[in-house]
Amino acid sequence: MGYELKGKRVLVTGASAGIGAALARGFAARGAVVGICARRAERLAQVLADCRKHAPDSRSWTIDLGLLDGLGEFAARVERELGGVDVVVHNAAIPKRRKVGALSPATVEEVMRVNYFSPVRLTLALLPGIVARRGRIVHLSSVAARLSPPGEAAYAASKAALSTWAESIAVDLWDTGVKIHVVYPGVIDTELFTLPDNDPSVTPVEKLPVEAIVEPVLQLIERDELEVYVPEYFAEIARRKLADSGAFLAGSAAWLRSQNRA
Numbered sequence: 494m495g496y497e498l499k500g501k502r503v504l505v506t507g508a509s510a511g512i513g514a515a516l517a518r519g520f521a522a523r524g525a526v527v528g529i530c531a532r533r534a535e536r537l538a539q540v541l542a543d544c545r546k547h548a549p550d551s552r553s554w555t556i557d558l559g560l561l562d563g564l565g566e567f568a569a570r571v572e573r574e575l576g577g578v579d580v581v582v583h584n585a586a587i588p589k590r591r592k593v594g595a596l597s598p599a600t601v602e603e604v605m606r607v608n609y610f611s612p613v614r615l616t617l618a619l620l621p622g623i624v625a626r627r628g629r630i631v632h633l634s635s636v637a638a639r640l641s642p643p644g645e646a647a648y649a650a651s652k653a654a655l656s657t658w659a660e661s662i663a664v665d666l667w668d669t670g671v672k673i674h675v676v677y678p679g680v681i682d683t684e685l686f687t688l689p690d691n692d693p694s695v696t697p698v699e700k701l702p703v704e705a706i707v708e709p710v711l712q713l714i715e716r717d718e719l720e721v722y723v724p725e726y727f728a729e730i731a732r733r734k735l736a737d738s739g740a741f742l743a744g745s746a747a748w749l750r751s752q753n754r755a
Contacts, residue, residue: 495715496629496672499524502575506558506615507585509536511683512633512703516582519707521547528575530554530567531585550576558585558611559603568618578619580714582631583612583655588648589690601647608651613658627670629714632659636679636722639731641742643749663719674713675720678706679727 503520507513509531521527521544529544531537534555544551552575556567572578586608589600616630623630637645638652656675663673682700706723713721722728734741 496717498580498711498715501525501579501628502528502577503580503582504528504530504571504575504578504619505582505584506530506612508540508553509533510540512678512681512706513582513584514540515703515707516584516710518543519711520580520582521545521551523711524548525580526575527551528553528571528578530556530558530571532557558615559607561606561610561614564611564614565618568615572619572622577622577626579623579626579628580631581615581619581623581628582633583615584633585611586633586635586648586651588645590644590648590693592644593646596647601650604647604651605654608648609654609658612655616662624666624669624671629672629674630659630662631674631676631710631714632656633676633678634659636677636727636731639677639727640734641745643745660719672714672717673719674710676706676710676713677720677722677727677731679722679724681706681723 498520503525505513505517505520505527508517508529510533513529513531514536517527517529517540524547526548527544528551529537529540530553532555537553537555541551541553554567554571556563558564587604589596589604591600612632622628632655634656635649635652637649638656641649659673659675666673680700682702701724709721709723722731
């Protein structure tokens with residue numbers, strides 16, 4: 494039968510720009526009441542205004558999700574002010590692209606805090622309500638979690654942790670009516686690729702506009718499917734890597750050497 498988004502209460506994190514903003518607008522256009530959060534209040538206000546054109550009861554909150562100890566209180570506030578949460582979309586993330594020799598423990602821990610521990614904390618805080626509503630939990634992972642790209646060890650590891658968490662809780666929640674979803678974006682044209690304090694991306698793939706991810710994610714939820722790759726061809730690349738990870742990584746290293754000589 495599928496999952497009807499119209500009338501549902503959807504919380505989207507990291508929704509001031511990029512994928513989060515595009516998804517928030519997409520959920521609102523589907524008739525969902527949208528709650529959005531991020532650190533940048535001015536940008537968040539514009540996204541909220543767009544959402545309210547379709548869903549006047551949509552709300553926003555300015556918050557740093559990396560401050561983990563406040564997430565329980567934040568979850569309670571969202572449930573109170575949004576009227577409950579049927580769907581939570583864990584989108585907020587930071588990249589920190591740099592080779593392992595330039596990584597510090599503090600940098601790795603910051604990435605894990607925002608990209609992994611934050612969605613875990615928020616899930617646990619919202620879980621009783623989501624179970625009661627037989628809701629949905631959506632995790633924005635990355636193809637980096639499957640393909641282990643060079644210069645992205647901290648980011649890829651955080652997204653791999655998120656993917657494995659999602660798959661494990663899917664089994665835990667199998668008989669509750671709650672469904673888990675994992676999204677594997679490829680190279681989407683967002684500011685994650687131009688943020689300061691990050692090495693340039695070496696991925697030789699054309700960027701897709703953020704709008705390209707909206708319909709695949711909405712359909713993933715409506716069809717109650719586990720995962721989607723955007724674009725789809727990354728699923729086959731991930732399967733090839735899984736079949737022989739050693740050969741895949743050797744190929745990645747050879748390609749990187751060729752780029753360094755160019």
